Amino acid sequence: MSRxxxxxxxxxxxxxxxxxxxxxxxxxxxxxxxxxxxxxxVLGLFFGGLLIGGVGVVDRKDDFWWFVGQACIxxxxxxxxxxxxxxxKQPDPVTGQRVSPPPPADPALRPAYSxxxxxxxxxxxxxxxxxxxLNLIAIIDAGWRPPTGAPRSTPPVTxxxxxxxxxxxxx
Amino acid sequence: MIxxxxxxxxxxxxxxxxxxxxxxxxxMHGLWWTLIFxxxxxxxxxxxxxxxxxxxxxxxxxxxxxxQIILGMFALAxxxxxxxxxxxxxxx
Numbered sequence: 001m002s003r004x005x006x007x008x009x010x011x012x013x014x015x016x017x018x019x020x021x022x023x024x025x026x027x028x029x030x031x032x033x034x035x036x037x038x039x040x041x042v043l044g045l046f047f048g049g050l051l052i053g054g055v056g057v058v059d060r061k062d063d064f065w066w067f068v069g070q071a072c073i074x075x076x077x078x079x080x081x082x083x084x085x086x087x088x089k090q091p092d093p094v095t096g097q098r099v100s101p102p103p104p105a106d107p108a109l110r111p112a113y114s115x116x117x118x119x120x121x122x123x124x125x126x127x128x129x130x131x132x133x134l135n136l137i138a139i140i141d142a143g144w145r146p147p148t149g150a151p152r153s154t155p156p157v158t159x160x161x162x163x164x165x166x167x168x169x170x171x
Numbered sequence: 172m173i174x175x176x177x178x179x180x181x182x183x184x185x186x187x188x189x190x191x192x193x194x195x196x197x198x199m200h201g202l203w204w205t206l207i208f209x210x211x212x213x214x215x216x217x218x219x220x221x222x223x224x225x226x227x228x229x230x231x232x233x234x235x236x237x238x239q240i241i242l243g244m245f246a247l248a249x250x251x252x253x254x255x256x257x258x259x260x261x262x263x
Contacts, residue, residue: 033226041217048209054196088194116196119203124196127210134217141221 008144015143019074022135025142038138045131046073053124055084056100056115069129072136077128088112211240 018025023039049057058080060067070077089098090112101111116124190198199205215236223232 033229034220037220037226037229038217041213041215041220045210045213045217048213050193052197052199052206055193056196113191113194114196118200120196120200123203123206123210127206127213130210130214131217134214134221137218138221 008146010143012143015139018135018139018142021074022138025139029142029145029147042073042131042135042138045134046076046128049124049127049131050080052127053116053121055080055088055113057121057124057128058084061085062100063125066125066129069132072132074135077132207241207244211237214240
Protein backbone atom coordinates (compact mmCIF):
# COMPACT_ATOMS: atom_id res chain seq x y z
CA MET A 1 0.00 0.00 0.00
CA SER A 2 1.47 3.34 -1.00
CA ARG A 3 1.57 6.30 1.35
CA UNK A 4 -0.12 9.45 -0.06
CA UNK A 5 2.36 12.11 -1.07
CA UNK A 6 2.35 15.32 0.96
CA UNK A 7 1.72 17.35 -2.23
CA UNK A 8 -1.58 15.55 -2.86
CA UNK A 9 -3.18 16.76 0.34
CA UNK A 10 -6.19 19.04 0.04
CA UNK A 11 -5.26 22.68 -0.59
CA UNK A 12 -8.34 24.64 0.57
CA UNK A 13 -7.44 28.02 -0.93
CA UNK A 14 -7.34 27.00 -4.63
CA UNK A 15 -10.51 24.96 -4.11
CA UNK A 16 -12.30 27.95 -2.56
CA UNK A 17 -11.06 30.25 -5.33
CA UNK A 18 -12.34 27.77 -7.94
CA UNK A 19 -15.72 27.84 -6.20
CA UNK A 20 -15.72 31.65 -6.15
CA UNK A 21 -15.10 31.94 -9.90
CA UNK A 22 -14.54 29.13 -12.42
CA UNK A 23 -10.84 28.88 -13.30
CA UNK A 24 -9.58 31.09 -10.46
CA UNK A 25 -8.24 28.12 -8.47
CA UNK A 26 -6.02 26.97 -11.33
CA UNK A 27 -4.96 30.57 -11.97
CA UNK A 28 -3.76 30.78 -8.36
CA UNK A 29 -1.78 27.56 -8.86
CA UNK A 30 0.05 29.12 -11.83
CA UNK A 31 -1.86 27.14 -14.48
CA UNK A 32 -2.89 30.25 -16.44
CA UNK A 33 -3.83 28.64 -19.76
CA UNK A 34 -5.73 25.84 -18.06
CA UNK A 35 -7.57 28.42 -15.93
CA UNK A 36 -8.64 30.44 -18.97
CA UNK A 37 -9.97 27.35 -20.76
CA UNK A 38 -11.89 26.22 -17.64
CA UNK A 39 -13.47 29.68 -17.36
CA UNK A 40 -14.32 29.75 -21.07
CA UNK A 41 -15.85 26.26 -20.99
CA VAL A 42 -17.79 26.55 -17.73
CA LEU A 43 -19.02 30.13 -18.09
CA GLY A 44 -19.67 29.59 -21.82
CA LEU A 45 -21.95 26.66 -21.02
CA PHE A 46 -23.68 28.54 -18.20
CA PHE A 47 -24.38 31.72 -20.14
CA GLY A 48 -25.12 29.63 -23.24
CA GLY A 49 -27.88 27.97 -21.22
CA LEU A 50 -29.21 31.39 -20.22
CA LEU A 51 -29.12 32.51 -23.85
CA ILE A 52 -31.00 29.40 -25.02
CA GLY A 53 -33.67 29.14 -22.34
CA GLY A 54 -33.70 32.67 -20.93
CA VAL A 55 -33.11 33.63 -17.32
CA GLY A 56 -35.99 31.34 -16.30
CA VAL A 57 -33.74 28.27 -16.47
CA VAL A 58 -32.01 29.31 -13.22
CA ASP A 59 -34.76 29.09 -10.62
CA ARG A 60 -34.02 27.68 -7.19
CA LYS A 61 -37.71 27.65 -6.21
CA ASP A 62 -39.42 26.15 -9.27
CA ASP A 63 -36.53 24.01 -10.57
CA PHE A 64 -34.73 23.10 -7.36
CA TRP A 65 -32.89 19.99 -8.55
CA TRP A 66 -31.62 21.72 -11.68
CA PHE A 67 -30.39 24.51 -9.40
CA VAL A 68 -28.44 22.03 -7.23
CA GLY A 69 -26.21 21.34 -10.22
CA GLN A 70 -26.12 24.97 -11.34
CA ALA A 71 -25.12 26.16 -7.85
CA CYS A 72 -21.67 24.53 -8.26
CA ILE A 73 -20.80 27.50 -10.50
CA UNK A 74 -20.65 29.54 -7.29
CA UNK A 75 -21.77 33.11 -6.65
CA UNK A 76 -22.55 33.71 -10.34
CA UNK A 77 -25.45 31.21 -10.23
CA UNK A 78 -26.75 32.65 -6.94
CA UNK A 79 -26.57 36.20 -8.35
CA UNK A 80 -28.55 35.21 -11.46
CA UNK A 81 -31.13 33.42 -9.30
CA UNK A 82 -31.37 36.43 -6.95
CA UNK A 83 -32.04 38.76 -9.86
CA UNK A 84 -34.59 36.34 -11.26
CA UNK A 85 -36.45 35.88 -7.97
CA UNK A 86 -36.42 39.50 -6.81
CA UNK A 87 -36.50 41.62 -9.95
CA UNK A 88 -38.13 39.58 -12.72
CA LYS A 89 -40.77 37.47 -11.00
CA GLN A 90 -43.96 39.37 -10.23
CA PRO A 91 -46.04 39.20 -7.04
CA ASP A 92 -49.12 37.04 -7.36
CA PRO A 93 -52.24 39.15 -6.63
CA VAL A 94 -53.82 36.36 -4.55
CA THR A 95 -50.96 34.84 -2.57
CA GLY A 96 -48.47 37.73 -2.70
CA GLN A 97 -45.64 35.34 -3.55
CA ARG A 98 -43.39 36.14 -6.49
CA VAL A 99 -44.13 33.91 -9.48
CA SER A 100 -43.17 33.70 -13.13
CA PRO A 101 -45.37 36.01 -15.22
CA PRO A 102 -48.10 34.19 -17.15
CA PRO A 103 -48.28 34.62 -20.94
CA PRO A 104 -50.23 37.84 -21.62
CA ALA A 105 -53.61 37.74 -23.35
CA ASP A 106 -52.51 40.60 -25.59
CA PRO A 107 -49.15 39.84 -27.31
CA ALA A 108 -48.38 43.58 -27.40
CA LEU A 109 -48.18 43.64 -23.57
CA ARG A 110 -44.91 41.86 -22.93
CA PRO A 111 -43.94 40.62 -19.46
CA ALA A 112 -40.51 41.35 -17.97
CA TYR A 113 -39.37 37.97 -19.23
CA SER A 114 -40.93 34.79 -20.51
CA UNK A 115 -40.24 31.38 -19.02
CA UNK A 116 -39.39 28.75 -21.60
CA UNK A 117 -41.40 25.59 -21.85
CA UNK A 118 -40.67 22.23 -23.37
CA UNK A 119 -37.33 21.18 -24.79
CA UNK A 120 -35.80 24.66 -25.01
CA UNK A 121 -36.24 25.06 -21.24
CA UNK A 122 -34.81 21.59 -20.56
CA UNK A 123 -31.79 22.15 -22.80
CA UNK A 124 -31.09 25.59 -21.32
CA UNK A 125 -31.29 24.14 -17.80
CA UNK A 126 -29.08 21.21 -18.89
CA UNK A 127 -26.39 23.57 -20.26
CA UNK A 128 -26.31 25.49 -16.96
CA UNK A 129 -26.38 22.36 -14.77
CA UNK A 130 -23.59 20.67 -16.77
CA UNK A 131 -21.54 23.85 -16.36
CA UNK A 132 -21.96 23.54 -12.59
CA UNK A 133 -21.00 19.86 -12.53
CA LEU A 134 -17.92 20.51 -14.69
CA ASN A 135 -16.92 23.28 -12.29
CA LEU A 136 -17.25 20.77 -9.45
CA ILE A 137 -14.63 18.62 -11.23
CA ALA A 138 -12.45 21.74 -11.60
CA ILE A 139 -12.88 22.55 -7.87
CA ILE A 140 -11.78 19.04 -6.87
CA ASP A 141 -8.85 19.18 -9.31
CA ALA A 142 -7.73 22.59 -8.00
CA GLY A 143 -7.93 21.33 -4.43
CA TRP A 144 -5.64 18.38 -5.02
CA ARG A 145 -3.38 19.61 -7.85
CA PRO A 146 0.25 20.36 -6.93
CA PRO A 147 1.46 23.85 -7.92
CA THR A 148 3.08 24.29 -11.34
CA GLY A 149 6.54 22.77 -11.45
CA ALA A 150 6.00 20.34 -8.63
CA PRO A 151 5.89 16.77 -9.88
CA ARG A 152 2.78 14.73 -9.27
CA SER A 153 3.38 11.62 -7.28
CA THR A 154 2.79 8.44 -9.20
CA PRO A 155 2.20 5.02 -7.72
CA PRO A 156 5.36 2.95 -7.53
CA VAL A 157 5.81 0.81 -10.59
CA THR A 158 6.43 -2.79 -9.77
CA UNK A 159 8.27 -4.80 -12.38
CA UNK A 160 6.26 -7.58 -13.96
CA UNK A 161 6.81 -10.91 -12.40
CA UNK A 162 9.23 -12.95 -14.41
CA UNK A 163 8.16 -16.42 -15.26
CA UNK A 164 10.62 -18.76 -13.79
CA UNK A 165 11.85 -21.53 -16.06
CA UNK A 166 10.50 -24.92 -15.06
CA UNK A 167 12.79 -26.63 -12.69
CA UNK A 168 14.55 -29.52 -14.16
CA UNK A 169 13.83 -32.72 -12.40
CA UNK A 170 16.86 -34.31 -11.11
CA UNK A 171 17.17 -37.63 -12.69
CA MET B 172 -36.51 29.46 -52.32
CA ILE B 173 -35.58 33.16 -52.43
CA UNK B 174 -39.23 34.07 -53.04
CA UNK B 175 -40.23 31.97 -50.03
CA UNK B 176 -37.72 33.75 -47.76
CA UNK B 177 -38.72 37.17 -49.12
CA UNK B 178 -42.38 36.41 -48.55
CA UNK B 179 -41.70 35.51 -44.91
CA UNK B 180 -39.25 38.36 -44.26
CA UNK B 181 -41.67 40.53 -42.24
CA UNK B 182 -42.52 37.61 -39.96
CA UNK B 183 -38.82 36.71 -39.54
CA UNK B 184 -37.95 40.32 -38.73
CA UNK B 185 -40.77 40.53 -36.19
CA UNK B 186 -39.59 37.32 -34.51
CA UNK B 187 -35.98 38.56 -34.38
CA UNK B 188 -37.01 41.91 -32.96
CA UNK B 189 -39.26 40.28 -30.41
CA UNK B 190 -36.53 38.09 -28.98
CA UNK B 191 -34.74 39.63 -25.99
CA UNK B 192 -31.44 37.84 -25.22
CA UNK B 193 -31.26 36.24 -21.75
CA UNK B 194 -34.90 37.17 -21.07
CA UNK B 195 -36.76 35.18 -23.69
CA UNK B 196 -36.01 31.63 -24.83
CA UNK B 197 -34.44 31.20 -28.25
CA UNK B 198 -37.15 30.62 -30.87
CA MET B 199 -35.74 27.28 -32.05
CA HIS B 200 -38.28 24.71 -30.95
CA GLY B 201 -37.97 22.84 -34.24
CA LEU B 202 -34.18 22.84 -34.23
CA TRP B 203 -33.54 22.00 -30.58
CA TRP B 204 -31.46 18.95 -31.52
CA THR B 205 -28.77 21.14 -33.15
CA LEU B 206 -27.87 22.40 -29.67
CA ILE B 207 -25.96 19.15 -29.09
CA PHE B 208 -23.06 20.65 -31.08
CA UNK B 209 -22.34 23.64 -28.76
CA UNK B 210 -23.17 21.43 -25.76
CA UNK B 211 -20.59 18.80 -26.74
CA UNK B 212 -17.99 21.48 -27.52
CA UNK B 213 -18.53 23.25 -24.18
CA UNK B 214 -18.29 20.02 -22.19
CA UNK B 215 -15.11 19.03 -24.03
CA UNK B 216 -13.48 22.47 -23.57
CA UNK B 217 -14.11 22.47 -19.80
CA UNK B 218 -13.39 18.79 -19.16
CA UNK B 219 -10.21 18.57 -21.20
CA UNK B 220 -8.89 21.77 -19.58
CA UNK B 221 -8.90 19.82 -16.30
CA UNK B 222 -7.86 16.39 -17.53
CA UNK B 223 -5.08 16.81 -20.12
CA UNK B 224 -1.61 16.53 -18.55
CA UNK B 225 0.00 18.72 -21.20
CA UNK B 226 -1.83 21.73 -22.67
CA UNK B 227 0.14 21.49 -25.93
CA UNK B 228 -2.18 18.68 -27.05
CA UNK B 229 -5.30 20.46 -25.78
CA UNK B 230 -7.20 21.38 -28.95
CA UNK B 231 -6.79 17.99 -30.71
CA UNK B 232 -8.08 16.36 -27.52
CA UNK B 233 -11.05 18.77 -27.42
CA UNK B 234 -11.90 18.03 -31.06
CA UNK B 235 -11.68 14.30 -30.43
CA UNK B 236 -13.91 14.39 -27.34
CA UNK B 237 -16.47 16.63 -29.09
CA UNK B 238 -16.68 14.15 -31.97
CA GLN B 239 -16.95 11.23 -29.54
CA ILE B 240 -19.87 12.83 -27.68
CA ILE B 241 -21.75 13.73 -30.88
CA LEU B 242 -21.21 10.35 -32.53
CA GLY B 243 -22.08 8.55 -29.30
CA MET B 244 -25.33 10.47 -28.91
CA PHE B 245 -26.31 9.87 -32.54
CA ALA B 246 -25.49 6.15 -32.19
CA LEU B 247 -27.58 6.00 -29.01
CA ALA B 248 -30.46 7.79 -30.77
CA UNK B 249 -30.27 5.38 -33.72
CA UNK B 250 -30.19 2.34 -31.43
CA UNK B 251 -33.20 3.60 -29.43
CA UNK B 252 -35.06 4.42 -32.66
CA UNK B 253 -34.51 0.89 -33.96
CA UNK B 254 -35.55 -0.62 -30.62
CA UNK B 255 -38.72 1.46 -30.19
CA UNK B 256 -39.89 1.62 -33.80
CA UNK B 257 -38.86 -1.77 -35.15
CA UNK B 258 -38.21 -4.27 -32.37
CA UNK B 259 -40.91 -3.37 -29.84
CA UNK B 260 -43.77 -3.57 -32.44
CA UNK B 261 -42.71 -7.15 -33.24
CA UNK B 262 -43.64 -8.16 -29.70
CA UNK B 263 -46.47 -5.67 -29.20
